[in-house]
Amino acid sequence: MKTNRWDNYRKANDKFPEVRKKELQLMLKKVNPQSGEIIMECGTGNGYLTFPIAQKLGKGKLITYDVTPENLDAVRKLNKKFNLPIEIKQQTIFYDFEETDSSMDKIISIASFHHYDNKIKKTGFSGRLEALKEFHRIIKKNGKIIIGDVGKNTISSKYFDSINNPKFCFPEGHPHEFLDKKEIQNLCLQTGFEIESYEVAHVPWVFDSEDQAKEFLHTIHNAKCSPEESLAHAKKYLKFWKENNKYYLDWELFYLIAKKK
Numbered sequence: 001m002k003t004n005r006w007d008n009y010r011k012a013n014d015k016f017p018e019v020r021k022k023e024l025q026l027m028l029k030k031v032n033p034q035s036g037e038i039i040m041e042c043g044t045g046n047g048y049l050t051f052p053i054a055q056k057l058g059k060g061k062l063i064t065y066d067v068t069p070e071n072l073d074a075v076r077k078l079n080k081k082f083n084l085p086i087e088i089k090q091q092t093i094f095y096d097f098e099e100t101d102s103s104m105d106k107i108i109s110i111a112s113f114h115h116y117d118n119k120i121k122k123t124g125f126s127g128r129l130e131a132l133k134e135f136h137r138i139i140k141k142n143g144k145i146i147i148g149d150v151g152k153n154t155i156s157s158k159y160f161d162s163i164n165n166p167k168f169c170f171p172e173g174h175p176h177e178f179l180d181k182k183e184i185q186n187l188c189l190q191t192g193f194e195i196e197s198y199e200v201a202h203v204p205w206v207f208d209s210e211d212q213a214k215e216f217l218h219t220i221h222n223a224k225c226s227p228e229e230s231l232a233h234a235k236k237y238l239k240f241w242k243e244n245n246k247y248y249l250d251w252e253l254f255y256l257i258a259k260k261k
């Protein structure tokens with residue numbers, strides 16, 4: 001079977017679900033899902049945010065979109081076991097969504113928004129702008145978008161720029177540009193959203209051992225170098241330390257909450 005980038009992305013997150021728990025906990029706090037809400041997620045991945053959110057929605061539902069059909073298949077299969085209120089939908093790279101009315105309470109996305117634009121294709125911010133226009137169309141008045149993503153000039157963006165090379169991230173490298181606060185503020189202004197809060201937070205990845213860190217990094221980025229090289233490279237850009245028998249690799253994300261005006 002052909003293994004693509006996202007097969008290995010899911011594999012790393014499925015095998016080591018605790019590694020990104022700090023990132024996830026902060027996102028859950030920001031999203032603050034309530035029973036009965038209709039929430040749309042963009043960027044399903046392995047369902048890392050999908051399942052914990054859907055668990056809280058009671059008679060509400062989570063509609064999750066991804067451009068990668070294999071991610072959607074994996075989550076559909078897993079949800080046969082959990083039977084949570086999750087609707088799975090195919091996202092297009094034009095960022096037009098199926099919804100015909102403004103019925104979403106919240107729209108959420110983690111670690112995915114930067115993928116909407118591509119430096120090789122020179123899309124600038126246009127993918128993200130289109131998505132925000134669509135978010136505005138399908139969200140209720142006063143509804144909120146909550147985006148957790150890599151910000152410009154953070155340790156995570158510097159690391160991602162350094163793996164823009166198929167050796168460290170196969171097959172394309174990591175050809176994505178990140179947004180700073182002003183840029184995301186401008187995109188929100190242009191599309192009718194008002195920023196309620198914006199925070200850049202350190203949410204280090206947590207490992208049981210150095211070997212686990214090697215395997216996780218190597219797998220999540222579908223690297224073609226050795227696992228040792230994947231970790232050695234990450235250590236050049238991200239602080240790595242041991243504390244109380246756990247190993248930490250520093251990581252930084254912005255968390256934005258913006259309201260439809």
Ligand SMILES: C[S@@+](CC[C@H](N)C(=O)[O-])C[C@H]1O[C@@H](n2cnc3c(N)ncnc32)[C@H](O)[C@@H]1O
Pocket residue numbers: 006009013042043044045046047048049066067068071093109110111112115116117
């Ligand atoms: C880094 S993963 C994040 C997945 C999940 N939210 C998580 O945090 O584990 C990025 C996601 O973006 C999706 N993606 C890839 N290319 C994309 C594109 N051109 N436009 C939008 N999403 C894309 C992938 O399918 C993947 O699910």
